[in-house]
Amino acid sequence: MSRININRRRLLTVAGVAASTLPLAGCDALDGMLASGATARNAMAKANGLTYRVQRFLIGADSLAKEYSESEIRQGQRPNGSTDPTDATYIALRDSAFAGYRLDIGGLVDRPLSLSLDELRNMPSRTQITRHDCVEGWSCIAKWTGVPLATVLDEARAKPEARYVVFRCFDTMSLGLSGEVAYYESIDMLDARHPQTILAYGLNGSPLPVANGAPLRLRVERQLGYKMAKYVRSIELASDLAPYGQGKGGFWEDLGYDWYAGI
Structure with a gap:
């Protein structure tokens, strides 16, 4: 299985580097390769679906990602993605130490919530x-503290038809000449209810820093880092990902990354 994962990581890395050039390259050949309906994009989508099914079969629903001892934390958590959102609402919350922050939970729930930090x-x-x-x-190894996402979903009384959890975020990502879009990400209900999937507000024994996603970020430990949405603004439960972005399940997925990034 390690050989499969190593090869898959290489493929994801190549895809990631390629996708990261899109905002700068405009309508070039690579843009066409990853466009909806293109042969390369369709091949990647089929590989993603196969990987999803195989890894689900091999690792099971409740298998845990490896956990480490405190002595193995050798450095501060290296930030990934954006590190300082420019959204005006976020800036106001940041400047007030997130005193007015509310996490809204809606969509396919019987009890919509708005929770303070x-x-x-x-x-x-x-x-x-x-x-x-x-x-x-x-x-990078780090210690994360937060509320299990399953606890929040239970409080909101997720409806049986909910298949996905969609995270809307405060940070925006550049698409070059196309402007900026708000970051979003999604996972399925199986990962959402996994015991290690948490909404983290603490890092290495301290409040979550801005660079690492304050005040709240997702940790879904059996997937690659780009799935772990930072600066979470709201959560929506959905039966279909089509209404969000380009319908691929996340900002990077809309640019060609795999939706399921299991490791």
């Missing part, structure tokens, strides 16, 4: 020391 901190928590694996090839 204090309310989230007062829910049952989980602390785990895990390794963050980035599609760029680097890894």
